[in-house]
Amino acid sequence: MKTALPLTCFSLVALVASLSQAADWPVWRGPTLDGISAEKDWKLSGEPKVLWEAEVGLGFSSFVVGAGRVFTTGHADDRDSVFCLDAKTGKVIWKHEYAADLGDKYYEGGTSATPTVDGDKVYQLSRWGDLFCFEAATGKVVWEKNVQKETEANIPDWGFASAPLVQGDLLILNVGKAGMAVEKTTGKIVWKSETDSAGYSTPYPITRDGKKLAIIGSGDSYVAVDVTNGTPAWSYKWNTRYGVNAADPILSGDQLFISSGYNKGCTLLKLTASQPEKVWENKVLKNQFNSSILIGEHLYGIDGDQNSRCSLKCVSLADGKELWSEKSIGFGSLMAADGRLIILTEKGELVIAKASAEKFDEISRAQILSGRCWSAPVLANGQLFARNTPGHVVCLDATK
Numbered sequence: 001m002k003t004a005l006p007l008t009c010f011s012l013v014a015l016v017a018s019l020s021q022a023a024d025w026p027v028w029r030g031p032t033l034d035g036i037s038a039e040k041d042w043k044l045s046g047e048p049k050v051l052w053e054a055e056v057g058l059g060f061s062s063f064v065v066g067a068g069r070v071f072t073t074g075h076a077d078d079r080d081s082v083f084c085l086d087a088k089t090g091k092v093i094w095k096h097e098y099a100a101d102l103g104d105k106y107y108e109g110g111t112s113a114t115p116t117v118d119g120d121k122v123y124q125l126s127r128w129g130d131l132f133c134f135e136a137a138t139g140k141v142v143w144e145k146n147v148q149k150e151t152e153a154n155i156p157d158w159g160f161a162s163a164p165l166v167q168g169d170l171l172i173l174n175v176g177k178a179g180m181a182v183e184k185t186t187g188k189i190v191w192k193s194e195t196d197s198a199g200y201s202t203p204y205p206i207t208r209d210g211k212k213l214a215i216i217g218s219g220d221s222y223v224a225v226d227v228t229n230g231t232p233a234w235s236y237k238w239n240t241r242y243g244v245n246a247a248d249p250i251l252s253g254d255q256l257f258i259s260s261g262y263n264k265g266c267t268l269l270k271l272t273a274s275q276p277e278k279v280w281e282n283k284v285l286k287n288q289f290n291s292s293i294l295i296g297e298h299l300y301g302i303d304g305d306q307n308s309r310c311s312l313k314c315v316s317l318a319d320g321k322e323l324w325s326e327k328s329i330g331f332g333s334l335m336a337a338d339g340r341l342i343i344l345t346e347k348g349e350l351v352i353a354k355a356s357a358e359k360f361d362e363i364s365r366a367q368i369l370s371g372r373c374w375s376a377p378v379l380a381n382g383q384l385f386a387r388n389t390p391g392h393v394v395c396l397d398a399t400k
Contacts (some may be wrong), residue, residue: 007308012076017234024381025066026118027064027165028062028064035293037336037380037381040338042379043398049397050397051383052089055391056110057388058102059072059129060109060389061073061114061275062196063387065380067379069093069137070086071117074110074115074280075100075111080097080099081095081097081117084139084300094138101128102356103159108389109164110111110389115163119136120136120137122135125164126159127159130145130173131164131187133185140181148160148175148176148187151189153175154197156178156202156219157359161200161246165204165205167205168210168212172203174199176202177198177219177300178194178216179200199219200289201216203215204320208233212226220245221245222235238267240264244261247289248286254272255279262288264283264286268280280319289374300314300341301334303325304369311326314356316357323357324358324360329343332345332374335377335378340355341355346372346373346374347373349368350377368394369392370392383395384396385398
């Protein structure tokens with residue numbers, strides 16, 4: 001759709017001041033929503049020291065960290081649970097359980113979405129549309145509802161998987177064809193979209209001339225909507241097999257990178273005053289669901305689906321050219337901090353490598369988990385949090 005507003009700039013919404021304390025990691029992909037931590041002088045070499053371990057149940061949630069607490073989710077005995085753990089000891093501060101189907105269609109099942117911390121509140125969206133607001137310190141339920149039942153939105157094949165995005169007084173959710181919004185204090189629906197199947201990416205905020213938009217990945221496109229009322233600003237068709245548009249977009253200036261798996265590939269779009277314009281498109285980097293990292297002018301990410309031959313790749317953002325590929329990583333997830341990549345392979349190896357466009361430059365490699373590992377690791381306040389699918393959590397000392 002066209003708009004009369006001129007394009008002057010695109011930028012990530014500034015969340016750091018309001019959401020983070022010290023080096024907290026309060027939201028999916030971190031305070032700057034790009035998977036990059038601002039931490040310096042961290043160390044994870046040799047055999048990392050394990051500070052504590054915990055069990056949280058079956059699932060694929062990553063972690064959020066705030067005010068000395070770590071939050072994640074898991075499933076056991078026909079119930080989903082939201083866990084709040086003490087960041088220093090791993091002790092359960094509180095746990096909220098609720099009845100939920102395992103949902104083991106095509107895979108093990110369990111929980112998917114990562115919680116969101118916003119000040120003294122925590123928000124969680126389940127695969128089946130259960131939406132909660134908790135007191136972060138106590139786990140008291142402030143409000144709860146099922147947004148899928150209330151809107152009659154279609155449930156995607158693998159359920160809702162995105163983290164809630166806080167925008168002012170609203171929570172933006174990837175529910176429905178182009179998202180929906182509720183009041184974060186009450187859960188009251190402010191706006192909703194058509195009931196067609198959602199994608200799996202977390203709503204991604206950008207700002208244009210002071211107008212806040214969220215980019216929503218649906219089952220067949222990426223659409224930018226006004227966060228205040230859901231009005232579409234533009235929609236870019238992006239058909240992926242099974243509707244799995246799961247990796248989050250990445251913004252660089254006025255350019256937007258999108259990538260999907262299932263042999264779909266990736267594209268770089270130039271954002272304009274109306275419909276985005278394609279800069280390039282290829283199949284060099286296919287992110288199935290774990291997003292890439294942009295450092296400078298280079299993308300680092302996992303190419304390929306978990307049941308295929310995968311590799312870690314470095315790709316030029318400007319033209320989509322592959323600069324190197326490292327097959328020893330295989331499938332996995334990653335984040336970055338201080339010019340280094342923090343990679344968790346599917347087999348539970350923690351790999352630290354320099355973020356170099358010239359070659360794969362490995363610093364260290366250690367086996368920290370067993371079983372399937374799909375969830376992104378998180379570095380926060382000198383600690384590294386990682387988990388496997390069955391729900392075994394390890395916290396590593398990243399200061400020595």
